[in-house]
Amino acid sequence: MTKTLPLLGLICLLTFTSKGQFLDRLKNKVQRKVEDAVDKKVDNTIDNAGKKKDKSPSGTTPSSSGSGSDNPGSGDVNVSATSQNAGPNFDIRSYSKFDFVPGAKVIVHEDFAQEAIGDFPAQWNTRTGAEVVTLSNRPGKWLALNKDGIFFPEYITSNLPENFTLQVDLMANDNIANISNITIGLLHTKDVEEKFDMRTADYAPSGQGFKVGFTPVSSGHGSLYYSSNLIGQQHQGAIDEFNVPGKNAVTVSIWRQKQRVRVYLDSTKALDLPRALDAAAALNSLVFLAYAPDFDRKGGAFYVSNIRLAIGAPDTRNKLITEGKFITHGILFDVNSDKVQAASYGSLQDIANVLKENTSVRVKIIGHTDADGEAQPNLDLSKRRAEAVKAALAQSFGIDAARMETDGKGETQPLDNNNTPAGKANNRRVEFVKL
Numbered sequence: 001m002t003k004t005l006p007l008l009g010l011i012c013l014l015t016f017t018s019k020g021q022f023l024d025r026l027k028n029k030v031q032r033k034v035e036d037a038v039d040k041k042v043d044n045t046i047d048n049a050g051k052k053k054d055k056s057p058s059g060t061t062p063s064s065s066g067s068g069s070d071n072p073g074s075g076d077v078n079v080s081a082t083s084q085n086a087g088p089n090f091d092i093r094s095y096s097k098f099d100f101v102p103g104a105k106v107i108v109h110e111d112f113a114q115e116a117i118g119d120f121p122a123q124w125n126t127r128t129g130a131e132v133v134t135l136s137n138r139p140g141k142w143l144a145l146n147k148d149g150i151f152f153p154e155y156i157t158s159n160l161p162e163n164f165t166l167q168v169d170l171m172a173n174d175n176i177a178n179i180s181n182i183t184i185g186l187l188h189t190k191d192v193e194e195k196f197d198m199r200t201a202d203y204a205p206s207g208q209g210f211k212v213g214f215t216p217v218s219s220g221h222g223s224l225y226y227s228s229n230l231i232g233q234q235h236q237g238a239i240d241e242f243n244v245p246g247k248n249a250v251t252v253s254i255w256r257q258k259q260r261v262r263v264y265l266d267s268t269k270a271l272d273l274p275r276a277l278d279a280a281a282a283l284n285s286l287v288f289l290a291y292a293p294d295f296d297r298k299g300g301a302f303y304v305s306n307i308r309l310a311i312g313a314p315d316t317r318n319k320l321i322t323e324g325k326f327i328t329h330g331i332l333f334d335v336n337s338d339k340v341q342a343a344s345y346g347s348l349q350d351i352a353n354v355l356k357e358n359t360s361v362r363v364k365i366i367g368h369t370d371a372d373g374e375a376q377p378n379l380d381l382s383k384r385r386a387e388a389v390k391a392a393l394a395q396s397f398g399i400d401a402a403r404m405e406t407d408g409k410g411e412t413q414p415l416d417n418n419n420t421p422a423g424k425a426n427n428r429r430v431e432f433v434k435l
Helices: 004-043 192-199 316-323 342-357 375-397 421-427
Strands: 105-110 124-126 131-135 138-145 149-153 163-172 181-187 209-218 221-228 232-239 249-257 260-265 268-273 285-291 302-311 325-328 363-368 404-410 429-434
Touching (some): 105 421, 149 192, 181 249, 192 285, 209 249, 221 268, 232 268, 285 302, 316 429, 325 342, 342 375, 363 375
Antiparallel strands (some): 124 149, 131 138, 138 302, 149 285, 163 302, 181 285, 209 221, 221 232, 249 260, 260 268, 325 429, 363 429
16 A cells, blocks of 8 residues: 555656646647737738727827928838738839839828828718728727718819829728728819719719729729729729738829829839820829728728829929929938838939939938927938938949938028928929039
């Protein structure tokens, strides 16, 4: 009996040890499952982004555009593990075919920074509903279009010139159904009623105008549609640049030059239409159409932000060589950073071509910021941004660094007022001065 007791104790010890190891393995397995679920949840955070956030006492949340920031809302982001927006995290050479150059003067810069979370923007109009939200995995504020309807800013009241550019950051969550689409319209309308008529006019404007529309889910790809009063309704077919759930974020860039209209999706030129519009067509309205039966009931939503409308065709060669100075708003940086964004490629290439054609020309590159934040950090930031532009021109475009000097003026030489988003956008700029 005395011999069996130690033996029984050993057996019990081994049993408990084995059981403990089993429990540990089970615990680890459960933990891995939980972590996988959490990762999946993180990947799909955009699906829950339309939910209202608790308001701060002022009814707003902190803006992502800090001192001297450029292109607010375009900082380092991660939409999901499989859906990344080609932008600040990408090497600038990824935009090597991106020849888009923004207009010379910014007249609209809409990032909804002044709007209260949960409200409809004060200077917009609709007959359905939308709300300003923040997203858990994207900086800045966004207008969530989670109802079928027409949405447009009311502050565009005059005719746009024959040369202008429009840039819009666009997203869709994973609950968008196959039939859901969003349309961006640049139209000539006589009154508010004509803007709302876009709801029933499908993709073919009855008057002067151009529309481009996206269905982000269509047989594993997205689809692109476009129309104008001259060419009627057209179907471009499948696109990979904007689709759910693979790539649910895209920057849409539209460039109108008289009759010609070009459309870019991130770095891809999706359309180049030489006769899309009448040369004298006077467009005076920017309209968004979200269409999907019951997509709000299913939790679907589109999101728009960082709307940037600029007028005038940049004249880099004449301005720099003849007048001795060229100013660009097309070289963009991460928020509060000197990191040049890849979407700046077209503007950098434009100036690089002029320098290559005029090999004796030397330039001083001068950075400027808006007045947000403190003066000294803005001054330091502007100097670092000028150095970053010099480095980009030297490393990516082969311009001899000895031909370039740099300086920064911070907020001390504004071109515009610092009281409006468009004014601040005009003050954030890079200047090239012929030496």
